[in-house]
Amino acid sequence: MTVNNANFDEKVKVRGCLNKVYGYPSFEVSMLNKKNYVQDGWFTQALSTDYYAYISVYSKGDDENAISSSS
Numbered sequence: 001m002t003v004n005n006a007n008f009d010e011k012v013k014v015r016g017c018l019n020k021v022y023g024y025p026s027f028e029v030s031m032l033n034k035k036n037y038v039q040d041g042w043f044t045q046a047l048s049t050d051y052y053a054y055i056s057v058y059s060k061g062d063d064e065n066a067i068s069s070s071s
Contacts, residue, residue: 009049
């Protein structure tokens with residue numbers, strides 16, 4: 001019996017994407033940190049990711065700031 005392991009990285013965007021299928025995923029190559037220095041983004045890190053999963057969030061409400069575990 002062969003067991004295959006795969007590493008998944010789930011990405012979720014809510015700001016401006018609530019109740020929509022996000023058609024253009026982004027890969028963070030670099031970013032400005034809190035001190036305004038450019039640093040490598042998550043996509044350029046040495047990760048053991050095999051697959052990326054992009055998840056769309058749907059809610060009965062339209063306020064992305066009001067999403068909680070109960071709603």
